[in-house]
Amino acid sequence: MATAVSGAPKRSRSSRLELIGGQILAFVGAALFAGVIGGIIIVLYGENPLFVYATVLNYATARPEDIAQVAENATPLIFSGLAVAVAFKAGMFNIGVEGQYIIGMLTAAIAALYLDRLPGVLLVPAVVLSAVLGAAAWAAIPAILKVKTGAHEVVTTIMMNGIAISLVAWAILNPLKSTGEQSVDLRTNLFPGKALMPSLAEPLGLPSSVHLTLLFPIALLACALVWFFLYRTRLGYEVRAVGSSSGSAEAGGISIGAAQIKVFLISGVLAGFVGLNHLLGDKGYLGNNYEVGLGFAGIAVAFLGRNHPVGIALSALLIGVLIRGEDGIALSTELPTEVLIILQGVLILSVVVAYELVRRTVARRQLREEAVVEAAAPAEA
Amino acid sequence: MTATEVTTPAAPEDGAPLVVFEAVTKRFPGIVANDSVDLTLEAGEIHALIGENGAGKSTLMRVLYGMYPPDGGRILVKGQEVKVSSPRVAISLGIGMVHQHFVLVDRFTVTENIILGAEGGPVLDVGDAEHKIAELAESYGFAIDPHRRIEELSVGQQQRVEILKALYRGVDLLILDEPTAVLTPSEAGELFDNLRKLRGDGKTIVFISHKLDEVLEIADRITVLRRGRVVGATRPQESSKNKLAEMMVGRPVLFQLDKPEVQVGEPVLKVEEVGLGNHLNGVSLEVRAGEILGVAGVEGNGQRELAETLIGLRTPDSGRFSLAGEDVTGLSVARLRKLGVGFVPEDRHHRGLVLDMTLWENSVLGRQSETEYSSRGGVLAIRKIKELASRLVEAFDVRARGITVPAATLSGGNQQKLILARELDDEPVLLIAHQPTRGLDVGAIEFVWRQLLDQKAAGRSVLLISAELDEIYELSDRILTIYEGRISGEYPSDAPPEEVGVGMTGGRAEAGAGATVTEL
Numbered sequence: 001m002a003t004a005v006s007g008a009p010k011r012s013r014s015s016r017l018e019l020i021g022g023q024i025l026a027f028v029g030a031a032l033f034a035g036v037i038g039g040i041i042i043v044l045y046g047e048n049p050l051f052v053y054a055t056v057l058n059y060a061t062a063r064p065e066d067i068a069q070v071a072e073n074a075t076p077l078i079f080s081g082l083a084v085a086v087a088f089k090a091g092m093f094n095i096g097v098e099g100q101y102i103i104g105m106l107t108a109a110i111a112a113l114y115l116d117r118l119p120g121v122l123l124v125p126a127v128v129l130s131a132v133l134g135a136a137a138w139a140a141i142p143a144i145l146k147v148k149t150g151a152h153e154v155v156t157t158i159m160m161n162g163i164a165i166s167l168v169a170w171a172i173l174n175p176l177k178s179t180g181e182q183s184v185d186l187r188t189n190l191f192p193g194k195a196l197m198p199s200l201a202e203p204l205g206l207p208s209s210v211h212l213t214l215l216f217p218i219a220l221l222a223c224a225l226v227w228f229f230l231y232r233t234r235l236g237y238e239v240r241a242v243g244s245s246s247g248s249a250e251a252g253g254i255s256i257g258a259a260q261i262k263v264f265l266i267s268g269v270l271a272g273f274v275g276l277n278h279l280l281g282d283k284g285y286l287g288n289n290y291e292v293g294l295g296f297a298g299i300a301v302a303f304l305g306r307n308h309p310v311g312i313a314l315s316a317l318l319i320g321v322l323i324r325g326e327d328g329i330a331l332s333t334e335l336p337t338e339v340l341i342i343l344q345g346v347l348i349l350s351v352v353v354a355y356e357l358v359r360r361t362v363a364r365r366q367l368r369e370e371a372v373v374e375a376a377a378p379a380e381a
Numbered sequence: 382m383t384a385t386e387v388t389t390p391a392a393p394e395d396g397a398p399l400v401v402f403e404a405v406t407k408r409f410p411g412i413v414a415n416d417s418v419d420l421t422l423e424a425g426e427i428h429a430l431i432g433e434n435g436a437g438k439s440t441l442m443r444v445l446y447g448m449y450p451p452d453g454g455r456i457l458v459k460g461q462e463v464k465v466s467s468p469r470v471a472i473s474l475g476i477g478m479v480h481q482h483f484v485l486v487d488r489f490t491v492t493e494n495i496i497l498g499a500e501g502g503p504v505l506d507v508g509d510a511e512h513k514i515a516e517l518a519e520s521y522g523f524a525i526d527p528h529r530r531i532e533e534l535s536v537g538q539q540q541r542v543e544i545l546k547a548l549y550r551g552v553d554l555l556i557l558d559e560p561t562a563v564l565t566p567s568e569a570g571e572l573f574d575n576l577r578k579l580r581g582d583g584k585t586i587v588f589i590s591h592k593l594d595e596v597l598e599i600a601d602r603i604t605v606l607r608r609g610r611v612v613g614a615t616r617p618q619e620s621s622k623n624k625l626a627e628m629m630v631g632r633p634v635l636f637q638l639d640k641p642e643v644q645v646g647e648p649v650l651k652v653e654e655v656g657l658g659n660h661l662n663g664v665s666l667e668v669r670a671g672e673i674l675g676v677a678g679v680e681g682n683g684q685r686e687l688a689e690t691l692i693g694l695r696t697p698d699s700g701r702f703s704l705a706g707e708d709v710t711g712l713s714v715a716r717l718r719k720l721g722v723g724f725v726p727e728d729r730h731h732r733g734l735v736l737d738m739t740l741w742e743n744s745v746l747g748r749q750s751e752t753e754y755s756s757r758g759g760v761l762a763i764r765k766i767k768e769l770a771s772r773l774v775e776a777f778d779v780r781a782r783g784i785t786v787p788a789a790t791l792s793g794g795n796q797q798k799l800i801l802a803r804e805l806d807d808e809p810v811l812l813i814a815h816q817p818t819r820g821l822d823v824g825a826i827e828f829v830w831r832q833l834l835d836q837k838a839a840g841r842s843v844l845l846i847s848a849e850l851d852e853i854y855e856l857s858d859r860i861l862t863i864y865e866g867r868i869s870g871e872y873p874s875d876a877p878p879e880e881v882g883v884g885m886t887g888g889r890a891e892a893g894a895g896a897t898v899t900e901l
Contacts, residue, residue: 232763234755241746244738247731250694251724252746253715363789 019362023306026354033354034347041342047333055332056325056340066324068204068212073320074313075212075277076101076291078219080298081305081312082226083270087153088307089230090263091243096142096157097267098295099164100135101274106168107134108272108279109176109188109286112195120194127195127280132272138164139268140261147257153264161295172288187287197280213281215273219316222270223309229266230309239263271295300348306355319344397460399424399554399585400445400476406453407437407444407609414440416609417454422554427576427586429600431593433629433822434793437609438589439481442556446478447471477547478556483539487532494531495546517548521578536679537568541575548579555579556587561595565679566850566882573599591629591823592851593622605629630823638830638855641838645858646670647705649842650691650811655700660686662866663700666844668811673833673843675857675874677850678885683866684846685727688815691844692724693717704811718747723809725800727816727846729793733800736789740781741770743788744803769806777802778828794825801832812836815846830855850878 039049060070080097087094094100111123111130118126142156176188197213206212230236241249242259250256278291301319305311322344326337400422407415414437422428430438444451447465455462458474465471468478485494492511511527518525523541531539540560547555557576561569576586576599590596596603597617605613605628613628627633650668655661660683668674678684689695691702693714701710704720712720726732734743745754745766754769755761770784777798781791788796797817804812814833818826833843833856846863847853853860854874862870862884870884 232761234749234759234761237742237749237761241735241738241742245731245735247728248733248735248746251692251714251726251732253713253718253750255713255715 019358022358022362023355026358027351030350030354031347033350034343037346038339038343041339042335045335045339047335052329052333052335052339055328056322059328060321060324064204065206065210068201068206068210070317070320070324071216072210072212072277072281073323074316075216075219076274076294077297077301077316077319078313079222079270079273080294081301081316082222082298082309083267083274083295084298084302085305085307085309085312086226086230086239086263086270087267088302089236089243090239090260091246092146092260092264093154094139094157094264094267094271095154095299096139096160096295097271097274097298098293099157099161100138100268100271101295102161102164102168102290102292103138104131104135104272105275105279105286105290106164106171107131108276109191112191112280113176113189116192116195123192123195124197124280128273128276131276132269135272135274136265136268139264139271143261143264146264147261165292168286168290169288172286176286178285185287185289187289188285190285191280193284195280196284197276199281211277211282213277215277215281218273220313222273223313226270227309235259235262274298300344304348304351397457398422399459401457402441402445402454403457404454405441405444405451405456407440407449408452413609415444415451418606418609418611420604420611422585422587423602424553424585425580425583426601427580427588427599429588429590429596429603430606431590431596431603431625431629432606433591433824434820435608435822436606436629438606439558440609441606442478442558442587442589445471446476446556472547472550472552475551475553476556477550477552477554479540479543479547479558479560481558481562483543485531485539485542488530490528490530491525491534491542491545492527494542495527495549499550514545514549517545521548521575521582523575535568536563536681537565537571540564540572544575548584553583554585554587556589558589559591560588561590561592563680563848565885566878567886568679569595593625596625597622607631626823638827638834640856640858641834643671643837643840645672646840649705650702650844651706652691652702653700655687655690655697655702657683657686657690657695657697657866660866661690661697664863664866664868665700666861666868668842668844670810670842671837671840672858673837673845673856675853675860676844676846676863677853677860677881678846678848678863680848682863684815684848684863686866687863688724688727688813688844688846691717691813692722715750721808721810723804723807723812725797725804725812725814725817727819729796729800734788734796737787739787740774740779740784740791740799741767743799744770744773744784747803748807773799773802773806776806777832794821797821797825797829801829805832805836808839808841810841812841812843813846814843816848817845818847818849818852826852850881853881854878 035053042049042052060066080101083097084094108127108131111127115123115126138160142153142160145151145156146153172186172188178187178189180189197215200212200214200216201208201210230240238249238254238259241252241254242256246256274294275290279286297319301312301315304315304318322340326340329335329337329340398421402418402420404417404419405415406413406417418441420441430442432438440449443449445456445465447467447470450466456465457463463474465474486497489497492507492514495514496505496510514527523545525538525541525545531542534542540563544555560572564572579586588596588600597620600617603615603617603620603625604611605625607629623633646669648667648669652664652666654663654665656663664687666674676684676687686695690697693712693716696711701708703709704722709717709720730736735746749755753762754766767784773779774781774784779791779795779798779802781795788799791799801817817833818829821829833845836843845853845856857874860872860874860876860881861868862881864885864887869887872881872884
């Protein structure tokens with residue numbers, strides 16, 4: 001009887017490899033498919049698709065600073081992808097990463113402007129902490145509303161996004177408005193230099209136009225921490241159980257509401273990092289032209305990365321390549337840069353379909369092999 | 382009451398049987414669900430198709446009903462080879478099927494449900510349809526009001542609506558998939574009367590079941606399937622329950638397990654006047670150490686709510702319950718589990734297992750906070766958990782390719798074994814077992830029953846909630862009946878089933894036409 005079990009782990013490990021291999025294959029296949037569709041559009045514009053794709057690749061990888069640029073692009077996307085993914089693991093859709101990071105930028109700006117007496121070693125962490133707390137607080141509201149009143153988080157977070165945008169607009173128009181006279185843009189005063197995120201451009205010998213900061217390695221670290229959280233901690237286990245089968249989780253003594261609130265706060269903490277590279281690595285002030293849409297992009301990144309930390313890092317880098325490629329297209333071709341946005345869209349759709357196909361195939365095979373195992377040794381009491 | 386005595390108007394002129402399966406094969410990935418099955422259905426007979434779960438009974442009939450295309454062989458209807466590509470085609474050939482789970486729209490009336498999909502044009506002539514349905518119901522003695530909404534009907538009546546749905550479409554052959562699974566003994570009796578009337582009218586009935594007593598009572602001919610093959614065909618008068626069981630399982634089956642003699646001890650669970658919305662209405666009961674208390678009842682009479690209240694998933698509106706003398710009303714699931722309550726849910730997919738998660742992850746569900754399985758800092762002790770999983774899998778003979786496969790890949794029986802293994806591993810003082818053998822085959826049922834009896838033999842308690850009277854009788858030391866959220870009777874374990882059946886219907890012999898039964 002025990003023979004059915006012993007020796008089995010090795011085989012099931014190979015089936016897990018099979019699943020991962022299948023997913024990589026699915027990704028490549030989907031990417032090729034997206035490339036063909038994109039190619040057709042490019043041909044319709046009268047350009048050579050191969051040249052366009054080569055341009056994108058060239059702009060993204062030719063020089064060290066191009067690669068650094070890709071990493072810079074990927075930094076906020078990794079955080080927002082992780083923020084979406086952890087909530088998703090608990091069966092929740094955090095559409096509010098957008099609003100949460102915007103609030104995070106606001107609270108970070110307040111800390112950077114008003115805690116300027118702190119030395120740099122303390123000020124930067126204080127600014128980051130302030131961003132994280134602001135974003136998490138913003139996430140807490142829909143989480144509590146969901147658990148206490150049943151208000152759906154998709155609806156409430158969308159509302160919270162609108163409020164966040166208006167709140168920041170009000171703040172930079174009123175209490176935080178720049179005191180300098182020549183400023184054309186509506187914005188806060190410049191942050192003190194010691195409040196800015198340490199740049200990696202100089203240590204790596206890259207031009208200062210590259211805004212690669214310490215946040216990129218922190219983002220990679222965050223991937224590792226999120227993985228550990230999901231797969232090695234009790235809360236992560238409970239969160240995944242709630243996400244896959246809330247009824248069974250509940251019967252296993254897990255408080256669904258508590259798990260959901262906790263994971264939404266973690267999602268908010270991650271969202272707090274999303275705007276920081278833009279704020280502390282690039283601009284050095286909070287203006288009304290701040291970068292928007294990073295939270296929504298996170299949904300796409302999480303999707304592409306199958307909500308897995310490693311997948312998220314990879315898909316954020318891929319999107320980073322495409323963003324960098326937009327510059328190349330604008331400079332070297334007559335194409336509108338929207339072509340790459342279409343390409344992203346097609347890629348996401350085809351990847352989602354391809355993953356699902358692989359998942360079903362592997363599941364079917366597993367089921368089949370399981371049936372063989374059972375048939376090999378008929379049940380006996 | 383043999384098939385031969387029936388001559389029917391439905392019989393075709395050339396005398397060919399109604400339906401013939403010739404070497405019909407149906408494969409699912411890796412499984413041969415039907416392996417070259419030959420089967421003949423004669424017009425005007427009640428033909429029972431029996432076999433364990435997964436034997437291929439339902440699959441074979443779904444092939445006939447056009448739900449699955451066969452991979453090999455052919456089907457002849459009235460001597461003509463046919464290709465049944467969809468249920469619509471099946472109905473046009475005079476073949477109807479009533480599924481185990483009804484497909485009725487709750488808010489529609491009986492008439493609306495029956496004509497759904499057979500409206501016959503963009504403008505409904507409800508009056509005409511109603512008239513036709515009333516006539517049809519009358520002619521077969523179905524007590525059904527065509528104006529009633531489905532949600533107002535009892536399960537037995539809903540089943541009649543399903544049968545009428547098929548008859549309304551003019552079928553000659555009616556396939557019933559496990560029709561008595563949801564009925565009380567008296568409702569089942571009524572169903573049998575109806576089926577005999579249908580047969581008298583020349584209809585042919587295929588009766589899929591694994592309840593052998595019923596099959597022996599109602600069938601003209603019996604075909605036994607095992608692992609997708611026909612392993613025998615017989616008639617009731619030539620067979621017996623034990624013979625049929627042996628054909629089904631492939632080995633002799635004990636129907637009588639030895640109940641261990643156990644000195645019954647102090648009350649372990651004491652439930653006093655527990656009320657919960659419309660579901661539970663002052664339920665009181667007591668389970669003592671070394672005792673299995675059986676709660677019998679037709680599904681949907683508050684059993685789920687009772688089980689879920691006692692494990693802490695629901696908080697009662699009134700009343701209290703205590704565990705070993707300590708009031709535990711309103712405690713959380715986690716607290717109750719810590720106090721030694723185990724739970725085998727009726728729905729293992731939605732209350733028992735997280736199907737996407739691996740076996741090892743599932744085997745610690747409910748115990749993940751124990752210091753053995755996670756540190757105080759909240760980090761899982763993966764090695765310990767995997768050891769636990771290996772132990773459970775081995776002790777309960779869970780057949781799987783390893784502990785790292787998702788629980789979804791296990792068969793129902795193995796999933797249930799995993800749940801039992803998990804719930805019994807830390808020796809709960811009280812096990813709440815709700816429909817613990819639902820959907821399991823004979824071999825697995827025997828295994829589960831033995832485990833419950835072992836629990837009792839060890840001096841621990843079991844609250845067994847089940848709609849299967851067989852199971853209740855097999856295991857219980859005392860029997861309660863539950864009806865509309867109330868305990869409607871208490872019986873010794875040797876009370877005649879008819880008496881318990883009365884309790885299951887609220888104290889009246891007849892289930893009545895869905896009307897609420899008067900107070901006891």
